[in-house]
Amino acid sequence: MAGLVLAGVGAGLTAAAAQLRGGRAAVNRALTDPAATRQVIAAVSADVSEIYSYSYTGIGATERAAQRVLAGQAAAQYRELTPALQQAVGEQLTVVTRVDQAGVRWLSGGTAQLLVFMDQTATRGHNKGTSVPAQIAVTAQLIAGRWRITSIEAR
Amino acid sequence: MTKAKSVNPLLAVAAALAVAAAACAAWFGWSWYSAAHSGSAAYSRARDTVLQSAEQAVLNFNTLNYHHATEGLQVWLASSTGVLHAQLAQNLRQEVRLVQQKQTITTARILDGAVTQLDTGAGTASVMVALDVTVTPATGSPFVESESEVGQLTRTASGWKLAELGYPSGSAASSPPSSSPGTVTPTPAPSPRRS
Numbered sequence: 001m002a003g004l005v006l007a008g009v010g011a012g013l014t015a016a017a018a019q020l021r022g023g024r025a026a027v028n029r030a031l032t033d034p035a036a037t038r039q040v041i042a043a044v045s046a047d048v049s050e051i052y053s054y055s056y057t058g059i060g061a062t063e064r065a066a067q068r069v070l071a072g073q074a075a076a077q078y079r080e081l082t083p084a085l086q087q088a089v090g091e092q093l094t095v096v097t098r099v100d101q102a103g104v105r106w107l108s109g110g111t112a113q114l115l116v117f118m119d120q121t122a123t124r125g126h127n128k129g130t131s132v133p134a135q136i137a138v139t140a141q142l143i144a145g146r147w148r149i150t151s152i153e154a155r
Numbered sequence: 156m157t158k159a160k161s162v163n164p165l166l167a168v169a170a171a172l173a174v175a176a177a178a179c180a181a182w183f184g185w186s187w188y189s190a191a192h193s194g195s196a197a198y199s200r201a202r203d204t205v206l207q208s209a210e211q212a213v214l215n216f217n218t219l220n221y222h223h224a225t226e227g228l229q230v231w232l233a234s235s236t237g238v239l240h241a242q243l244a245q246n247l248r249q250e251v252r253l254v255q256q257k258q259t260i261t262t263a264r265i266l267d268g269a270v271t272q273l274d275t276g277a278g279t280a281s282v283m284v285a286l287d288v289t290v291t292p293a294t295g296s297p298f299v300e301s302e303s304e305v306g307q308l309t310r311t312a313s314g315w316k317l318a319e320l321g322y323p324s325g326s327a328a329s330s331p332p333s334s335s336p337g338t339v340t341p342t343p344a345p346s347p348r349r350s
Contacts, residue, residue, distance in 0.1 A: 103269025
């Protein structure tokens, strides 16, 4: 009898422990793994600045960066932007994007969700525009040891 | 010769099982305790609590109806601590008058957020929040603005509260300028800065 009770308590506690360890909060390694958090922030910030910056004098560089950095749905989305890049050439447009701040909302099993605040400054010909803030939610996946952006949503 | 003590084999098995069960229970208990009290589990929970508190506080600070200006600003007060709270408390009457004069209604919807720094020992955290703010002016139609806001939170006896709230440092609408450290004006819901 006592054995049964003890076994029952044991099973209950094991389930509770599993929930504590495997619960949503615990699975998420954002900030709890500072090195991994810093790494994905650095990678995604660099990539976002690169693919959102373009100059009419060399959109090829941006397109190549997009090919390297994006995967899946994000790659398809970016291809839809090609007409906009062509337009940039026509309008002598240069856009410089700087990531102001990025934070990790979710990090687990090779998938990360980030919130990215950035500033975009557009220059048309010789007229330098003011910087415009923009915010995006980015999903990145670790593919062959490299973080690649698989989804971008305007926020 | 004394008769050898005969042991009831059933009893022996039962005793052995009881010992095994007790050992298992102890192990399970310990594993539960260590999971519940491990630093990383507590830290993850704190991170999620901070984000939840921050999103609610930022939502509150971007919600104000001139019909209920005093009540609305009381919610701002309840969501804040430190300098932000003190400044707000000091200018409360003035703020209420301003909102009533402007006759604006501001509502907000949180889109996304992340904790960027968390020190559970010191009880401080930094967050970033993206939100849509809908402003209904006295005349004219409502308009929606996408906002990026950054905040500092401090742990108080009644939960995590906003100690600072502003725009990202590099932003054109950044507030306040970095030359005035320590004083952050609350994001004024009734008077949007970006048009």
